[in-house]
Amino acid sequence: MTAAAVTAAAAPDLSVQIGKLTLRNPVTTGSGTFGFGSELADLVDLNRLGAVCVKATTSHARIGNPPARIVETPGGMLNAIGLQNGGVENYIREKAPFLRRFDCPIIVNVPGEDPEDFAAVTRRLTEAGVADAIELNISCPNVSHGLDYATDPRLTAEVVSACRKVTDLTLIAKLSPNVTDIRPIAKAAQDAGADAISLINTLVGTSIDIKRRRFRLANGTGGLSGPAIKPIALNLVYRVAQTVTVPIIGMGGIMDASDAVEFLLAGATAVAVGTATFVNPTAVHEVADGIAAYLAQNGFTEVRQIIGAVQAADIRPRTTPEPTQEI
Ligand SMILES: Cc1cc2nc3c(=O)[nH]c(=O)nc-3n(C[C@H](O)[C@H](O)[C@H](O)COP(=O)(O)O)c2cc1C
Structure with missing residues (x-):
C-alpha cells in the first residue's frame, strides 16, 4: 500500500504523547538541522510535523566555532558548529513569532554553562510563552565542557532538577552516546524530573x-551524525527504554520510514530526523507518511501498538558441527 492509498483508507492513528505534548505524529526535527523553522518553511509544512525542535538557544548570542565546521564522512557527517545562535532574547523577539504561526508544538533546545545558566534560559522561555517543551542539551560535543553534564548521573540530575524547579513545560533531557553506560544517566534524568x-x-x-597533514575541522573534533551512527543509536534507545518509564525521542541516522520504525520498535515513542534533512529537506514528511503506510500494511491501527514491540531474534540451527575435541 502506498502512502497515498493509506491516506484514502482509514488512516492509522499516529498521535503520541511526550510529557504534556500531544504530537499529531511521532516525527520531529533534530535540533540544529532545521534552523528555527523559517529556513525550511518553503519546503516543509510545519503544520504537518509532530513537533519542531529548533537550534540550540543560549543565554547570550554565540558566534560558534570558526570554519571549517562541517566535513562529510562515509555514511555521515562531522559538525563542529559550536552552538551558534542569537541568544534567548533574540529567539523570543525574532524567531518565536514565526514559529507560533503554525499549529505545531515547539521544542527549544537549551544548552548551558552550569545548572543556573540552564535554569535561567528555561525560566525565560517559560515566562515568555515561546516554547511548549524544553530539550536540555547536556550533550553537545562541540563546545568545551558541553558534554560534562551528560557523562555523570549526578551532574545530569543537577541540571534537570534546577530546570524542573522553574518550569511546568515538558522537560526533555538530551543524552550523549559518548559514555560507558548510558542507563544510570537516563535514570538520573528521569528521577530528577525529566518528562x-x-x-x-x-x-x-x-x-x-x-x-595537507592537518585536521579538517578547525575545532579538531566534531560530532558524527547520519546513517553511520544508526546502529549505535538504536541500541542505546533500546537499552534506555528498558531502564526508564518516561517516553523516549529516538534519533541518529534516520533517513527514511523504515529507520524510524526500527526506533519505534526499539522503544522510542517519537523520532527526530536530523542529518537526512540536509540530503532531502522533505524527509520529515516522507518518514511520517511511511510510518502510516507501514502500520496499515501490517494491520496496526495505532502507532502506539508498535512502540517497544521488538522481539528476540530467531535462532537458526547451527550449520557447523560440534567440535569433537578440545581446541
Ligand atoms: C549540523 C548539526 C547541528 C546540530 N546542532 C545541534 C544542537 O544545536 N543541539 C543539539 O542538541 N543537537 C544538535 N545536533 C545533533 C542532532 O540534533 C542529532 O542529535 C544528531 O545529529 C543525530 O541525529 P541524525 O543522525 O539524524 O542527524 C546537530 C547535528 C548536526 C548535524
Missing part, C-alpha cells in the same frame, strides 16, 4: 586531510 529523554546526540569524531 522525556531524547537520544542520541552526536558521537565525537575527527577527520584528517592527508595531503
